[in-house]
Amino acid sequence: xxxxxxxxxxxxxGMTNKKSLKCEQHMGHRAMYWYKQKAKKPPELMxxxxxxxxxxxxxxxxxxxxxxxxxxxxxLHLHALQPEDSALYLCASSQEASWVTGNTIYFGEGSWLTVx
Amino acid sequence: xxxxxxxxxxxxxxxxxxxxxxxxSTISGNExxxxxxxxxxxxxxxxxxxxxxxETNEMASLIxxxxxxxxxxxxxxxxxxxxxxxxxxxxxxxxxxxxGTGTRLQVFP
Numbered sequence: 710x711x712x713x714x715x716x717x718x719x720x721x722x723g724m725t726n727k728k729s730l731k732c733e734q735h736m737g738h739r740a741m742y743w744y745k746q747k748a749k750k751p752p753e754l755m756x757x758x759x760x761x762x763x764x765x766x767x768x769x770x771x772x773x774x775x776x777x778x779x780x781x782x783x784x785l786h787l788h789a790l791q792p793e794d795s796a797l798y799l800c801a802s803s804q805e806a807s808w809v810t811g812n813t814i815y816f817g818e819g820s821w822l823t824v825x
Numbered sequence: 826x827x828x829x830x831x832x833x834x835x836x837x838x839x840x841x842x843x844x845x846x847x848x849x850s851t852i853s854g855n856e857x858x859x860x861x862x863x864x865x866x867x868x869x870x871x872x873x874x875x876x877x878x879x880e881t882n883e884m885a886s887l888i889x890x891x892x893x894x895x896x897x898x899x900x901x902x903x904x905x906x907x908x909x910x911x912x913x914x915x916x917x918x919x920x921x922x923x924x925g926t927g928t929r930l931q932v933f934p
Contacts, residue, residue: 713868742922751912751924752869765921799868811857811876814922816868
């Protein structure tokens, strides 16, 4: 089973709302990722968690707040977003964050976020 | 960081082999080449990866040149469902998988 599950699939939120995106995997992976993808653009890395600790933050604005409650779950808390934050948010996981052994990263189907 | 260069778009007739090239002339000796594809509105799907040797799985074959400066992804018998954006990615030294702009493959009947 190589499944990464993301909820919700679609989310519409106002600029003053607080919402969260959720991601779950049961493959025993110890690295989890958030990517953001705008229309007709490639995915852009936002955050990397390794062993439940934040290891990479790609200078993401603080209105995006990641959280890794345990090794199977990854959340992205959203607050005071702007319309330009509307995008597809992708969660991914891999056995390890290190790429020395060439491990594979698996993606979920994404959460479509619209900020109004 | 190693970068990749891919043609922006390619066409392929259904049933024929699709050969997608990728240039990664600045690749380091221990960096893997990964291929993913993304069908419209879906998450990226892993296809294959390799370091030095050619690789084959149930989806595709990966041919890496001896100097490792370029590679080719081969879909042996393309179907309409293979229409997607194909990303060639070289892992950077830190724990990142950075996507380039990819090749939009259109398979036609």
